[in-house]
Every structure is written in structure tokens, then in C-alpha cells.
Amino acid sequence: MRELDHLHALGVNNLRVQAGSEGPDTEPWRIVPSMQPSPGTYNNEVLDGLDFLLYEMGKRQMRAVMCLNNFWHWSGGFAQYVAWANGTATTIPYPGSYDQFEVFSAQFYRLTKATELFDNHIRFLLARTNRYTNVAYTNDTTIMSWELANEPRRLDLSWVHRTACLLKKLAPFQLVTTGVEGSISSNNFSNDHASPCIDYATFHLWVQNWNVFDPHNASVTLPIAIDFAKKYIEFHAAYKDKPVVLEEFGIARDNNDHTPTAPVTVRDQYYRAILQHTRKYHVPINFWAYGGEGRPRMAGATWTQGDDFIGDPPHEPQGWYSVYNDDKSTLDLIKQFATIDSTSLATKFVFSTSFYLLTMALLV
Secondary structure, three states, X not given: OHHHHHHHXXXXXXXXXXXXXXXXXXXXXXXXXXXEOEOOEOOHHHHHHHHHHHHHHHHOOOEEEEEOOEOOHHHOHHHHHHHHHHOOOOOOOOOOOHHHHHHHHHHHHHOHHHHHHHHHHHXXXXXXXXXXXXXXXXXXXXXXXXXXXXXXXXXXXXXXXXHHHHHHHHOOOOEEXXXXXXXXXXXXXXXXXXXXXXXXXXXXXXXXXXXXXXXXHHHHHHHHHHHHHHHHHHHHXXXXXXXXXXXXXXXXXXXXXXXXXXXXXXHHHHHHHHHHHHHHOOOOEEEOXXXXXXXXXXXXXXXXXXXXXXXXXXXXXXXXXXXXXXXXXXXXXXXXXXXXXXXXHOEEOOEEEOOHHHHHHHHO
């Protein structure tokens, strides 16, 4: 509960929550324990953790974006549904060659068995009643929206429409969105969000991952990265058909140092630029990621079960993009800008990415 209290005090009142993760838990580079270790089989402790998180968020008038799936491997996601559909002998090509992995993961859209299994998960979760509040998920005002997946690439727009409309049918009083990264990977940002069952559009912004920013040459590349980011924000803010949310952005500590005490001079400059520019264009935002009281087992180590989960996917250096509870200068910036007005989504919020598996470990 301390983590939610801290976020609430900063003015953060919306969390993006991973509301689906797939097993088996023996697979590499995953957050475990998974919610769904095998098709249709659920870990009740994980479900209880999600119930508890929503209960505590509701007490603080916080709202959740419930991300139901993942194009990437670190929560199971599309690739695991493909493996389930094709049989247990299927080998998932974990990212080394991202093109190879993307092709494998994108099979999800055309495999009827894979999409049926995901539809079953949607129906299961949306039929749930929170054991702490006795309120059905679909009637819970703590849940602001349902998100199809984290960063779905190589989109099949018929799948987007069909799945979004299934969600609207099951949860008519809650919003639905895509989770796409925006123009960096989508075929067409407007088409990606054209379905009448999609209520608002999303995009992500990763200047370091996209090789725009080099933390070891920040004096030269930070101005370039900020200019790129501003133009990227402006491009997506120009989409007027539906509200637009920047739901992921982040940058490393100085010199790409993953030590929790490393300086954040560059990060603060970048955060200020992003927060100012999104305010100018009335774009709600979420930063990646709130690590809070958590710390990596060792700076830059990959994540293993038993470690604090601080936001960065298990296969990435832990502490890469984490904002900790004692990063005072960064937290002061977040608090300063936490009054961004987003009337188009009928709320005021600054987003924070904080997955429930982390919250389970820290709140109980």
C-alpha cells in the first residue's frame, strides 16, 4: 500500500496494469508466476493479487488500464498463444533476431485456436467479481479501460475490430484501446484505431531503444532525441478522430548506468521536455516505469523469480528505465506536471506503468 500512497501523493491517479500473463513458468525471460499457466487454468494467488490491487486503487480514486495481452515474450503473450495453438513441441524463437520473433508472434492473428484461447481469457477475466469489493470487473469504476495488447505489431485490423467489439459487448461502460506503439511500427496509425469499438488511440516513445539517443554521447544526441520526440508527439497529437495517449516513454540514467544511485541529469532534462510538450498538445502521458521501493538484485542484472520487479522486462537490464522512490528531482517533475487536463477522457491523470506482479510483492 505504501507504493500506491506514494504515487497518489505525486498526483499519479492512473496505472497501466498487466491483466494477462501466460505460462508455463519454466520458460525463460518471463515474469512469473503467470496468471494462466496453461490454457484455461489460472493461478488463484495471482488473480487475488489483481483483485487486491484494484481494491486498493479504488480506495485512492485511482484508475486502471488493463492490458490483456502482449506482442512480446516477457509475459507469455502472443507467442505463447501461438505455441499453445501449434502444440507443445513448438519452439518460441526468443528475441535475438527480432524480425524472426515478430513473424512468429504475428502468427497469432491468423491462428483460430490462438485467438479463441485469448477470447476465452477475455471472457474469463471480464466475468470476474472482485473478492475484496464484491463488484464485477465490468461494473468496477476503478477499471477505466481494457487494452488489447502491449505493442501489437504487424496488425490484422479485422482482429483489432473483432476483439475490441467483444470487449465493448462484455464491458459497455468501460473504454477500449489498442496498446500500439504508433507510427514507428504500425502500418497506419489512423487505420489502427479506426474501429468504432476503439475509444482512444495510443502511442509509445523510446528514443534510446530506437537508436535516436546514445547515453554515452548525451551532449550530442540528447538535443536530437528531444527534437525527434517533439515531432513524434506532434504527429500523433494531430490525429483528431479520437483522444490520443502517450502511454510509454522513458530514458536511462546518466551514461546508461543502471545503479539505483546513478545521476538522473539527462533523464530530468528529457522528462521536462516530454512533459512540457505533451501538455502543450493536451496529450495525457505515462512514464515507464515506477520502480518505487524496489531495487535490482544487481545493477544491470536480468530479472529472476524472487527479485523485485521494477518495470523493465526480465530480459532487459534491471533498473534501465526505473524511477525509484528516492529519485527526488524526477518525482518533483512528475508531481509538477500531474495536473495535466485530459477532459477528452473525462478525467485528469498522469499515467504510471506499474504492473500488478510488482505491486503484489510490495503491497502485501
